[in-house]
Amino acid sequence: MSQPKPVLCRYYYADYHRGRATEECRLIKRNPDSRPWNRSLCDTCPVPDILLHTNCKEIALEATVVKKWGVLERVEVYAICAKHFIELEDPMYCPLCAEE
């Protein structure tokens, strides 16, 4: 049986201690407007890549599970630079952090 890919994300939480089977996304959990999270969303979620490659020094993210074409669920991200208080059109790039 194949194992699911490990989730390398700071927002992923899992607890299997003493028979527990808890998994959650602590980013999506904060968003009451999101559809519910499930583990398979991590496989296509852009958040780990954004955190790894953004030039923004103080990125703040909000993530929402949305349904695309009425069937496919995916994670959409809204990003701001908390240092310069601007919305980031591209979460990978903050123009004001780039100027510094």
Ligand code: SF4
């Ligand atoms: S859904 Fe995205 S943000 Fe949430 S734990 Fe998975 S990879 Fe991380």
